Amino acid sequence: MSIRVVHGASESSFEISGQPIYFVAEKLRDILNVPTQFISYLDGRLVSNNYVLSRDNRVLEFVKPFGHKGGLPDFWSEIELFEFFGNKAMERMVEAGLDLESNSVIPKSEVISWNDWLQNLEEPRLExxxxxxxxxxxxxxxxxxxxxxxxxxxxxxxxxxxxxxxxxxxxxxxxxxxxxxxxxxxxxxxxxxxxxxxxxxxxxxxxxxxxxxxxxxx
CATH class of the missing domain: 1.10.10.10 (Winged helix-like DNA-binding domain superfamily/Winged helix DNA-binding domain)
Known part of the structure; x- marks a missing residue:
């Protein structure tokens, strides 16, 4: 099933399930004029740009982060992290050292660091x-x-x-x-x-x- 993708006044539907959002944004940059820096809303909720789309999703919206009312909360629970990043990304993060047992909440600065780490596929991971x-x-x-x-x-x-x-x-x-x-x-x-x-x-x-x-x- 196709997913409706929206950026400002531009929108269209595409078969993009199974693909991470940052890849979709790059693919549709010229078609929908998607900015280089953006925040993603999937079916009305804020998600990571590394979130992998599924066939259950309906609407993906790209929004410029500057001046937008929505933003990242200062602290994140484990449930919020899974909702934001998705299961596959969380598995990679835990494998790379994300400690969910010792910390009941994760600060925003760390969430941003993890998001950057996930998106920068060419950067070698320091083992x-x-x-x-x-x-x-x-x-x-x-x-x-x-x-x-x-x-x-x-x-x-x-x-x-x-x-x-x-x-x-x-x-x-x-x-x-x-x-x-x-x-x-x-x-x-x-x-x-x-x-x-x-x-x-x-x-x-x-x-x-x-x-x-x-x-x-x-």
């Missing part, structure tokens, strides 16, 4: 064999569990969530204020994380820009 459970004080490296206190776990989680991008200690504290209480986060990283028996320190690089994940140091 770090680490999983962190802040509340249980566990870090898993290469399938093996190690004890790590909650503050260090929250720092590692902040760096992992950035997926290779630089993150400052102030941003870490803002993200996990209930866990990261030490005013000298740099000291915690240099004196504890760099020497932690799990080996996570081998994947963390620091500079004046903050900290980020890097390839394993030889």
């Amino acid at each position: 770090i064999p680490a999983r962190v459970d802040i509340k249980k004080e566990i870090i898993q490296m290469n399938g093996e569990n190690y004890h790590i206190d909650q503050e260090m776990a929250a720092i590692v989680k902040s760096i992992l969530d950035a997926k290779g991008a630089w993150i400052t200690t102030a941003e870490m504290q803002k993200k996990y204020p209930e866990y990261i209480v030490n005013d000298r986060v740099d000291n915690v990283i240099r004196r504890k994380l760099y020497t932690h028996k799990s080996g996570i320190g081998d994947y963390i690089e620091g500079s004046w820009r903050g900290y980020h994940l890097t390839s394993r140091k030889e």
Whole structure:
């Protein structure tokens, strides 16, 4: 069944089920004058541009994000994430390190980062064999569990969530204020994380820009 695609005053119906929205937008850019930056509404609800269309969908609308009343909420529940991204994208995100067990809600900044990561298919994924459970004080490296206190776990989680991008200690504290209480986060990283028996320190690089994940140091 065809899906009605709308952008402003332009609209038409197409057989596009099974395709991600960003691919449809690129395909119909000249036909419907779809802008490079857009927000997608599928059957009246906001969805990720990576959402895969199904035969049950009826109307896909592309909207310019600037000045639009609709926007991304500040915090997202697990149910909202699945509704926004779709099952296939969520499976990829969990495989890549999205932690739904330790976090009851996900901040908007992280949702945007995941959306960018999903859409940038040419960017290689930085493979770090680490999983962190802040509340249980566990870090898993290469399938093996190690004890790590909650503050260090929250720092590692902040760096992992950035997926290779630089993150400052102030941003870490803002993200996990209930866990990261030490005013000298740099000291915690240099004196504890760099020497932690799990080996996570081998994947963390620091500079004046903050900290980020890097390839394993030889």
